[in-house]
Amino acid sequence: xxxxxxxVADHIAAFNAxxxxxxxTEFVEQFAESARMEFSGVPxxxxxxxxxxxxxxxxxxxxxxxxLLDVRSTDWxxxxxxxxxxxxxxxxxxxxxxxxxxxxxxxDFD
Numbered sequence: 001x002x003x004x005x006x007x008v009a010d011h012i013a014a015f016n017a018x019x020x021x022x023x024x025t026e027f028v029e030q031f032a033e034s035a036r037m038e039f040s041g042v043p044x045x046x047x048x049x050x051x052x053x054x055x056x057x058x059x060x061x062x063x064x065x066x067x068l069l070d071v072r073s074t075d076w077x078x079x080x081x082x083x084x085x086x087x088x089x090x091x092x093x094x095x096x097x098x099x100x101x102x103x104x105x106x107x108d109f110d
Contacts, residue, residue: 007078007096007100008068008071008073008078008080008092008094009068011030011092011094011102012066012067012068012080012082014026014027014030015027015062015065015066016065016066018057018061019061019062019063019064019065020065022061024054024057024058024061025054027057028050028053028054028057029050030101030102031050031053031101031102031103031105032050032097032101032102032103033049033050034048034049034050034103035049035050035053035101035102035103035104035105036048036049036103036104036105037053037056037104037105037106037107038105038106038107039106039107039108039109040106040107040108040109041090041108041109041110042109044056044060064084064085064086065084065085066082066083066084066085066090067082067083067085068080068081068082069081069082069083069089076095076096077093077094077095077096078092078093078094078096079091079092079093080092080093080094088109088110089110090107090108090109090110091107091108091110092105092106092107092108093105093106093107093108
């Protein structure tokens with residue numbers, strides 16, 4: 001994988017670790033203080049700021065891990081296709097800060 005693709009793989013690995021452990025602390029630290037997280041296809045969010053994102057994961061944690069299928073990247077954004085371990089697919093759109101934190105995350109469910 002390239003460095004750009006690695007950041008998506010690392011993000012998904014941290015997500016999966018949080019799902020498994022129930023501890024969202026390290027995963028949420030990957031988000032910038034002013035990050036935005038939103039979802040398409042489910043009635044959740046949007047969430048503005050790291051604290052709101054952390055609260056969302058604490059109060060309504062996902063219980064399914066994901067596998068990375070494909071990534072298309074530029075310097076500051078990634079579009080990643082994923083598959084849930086229980087079936088179903090979706091797309092993550094991630095925008096990154098210069099320091100490597102997630103500035104915006106959009107999750108589309110198929």
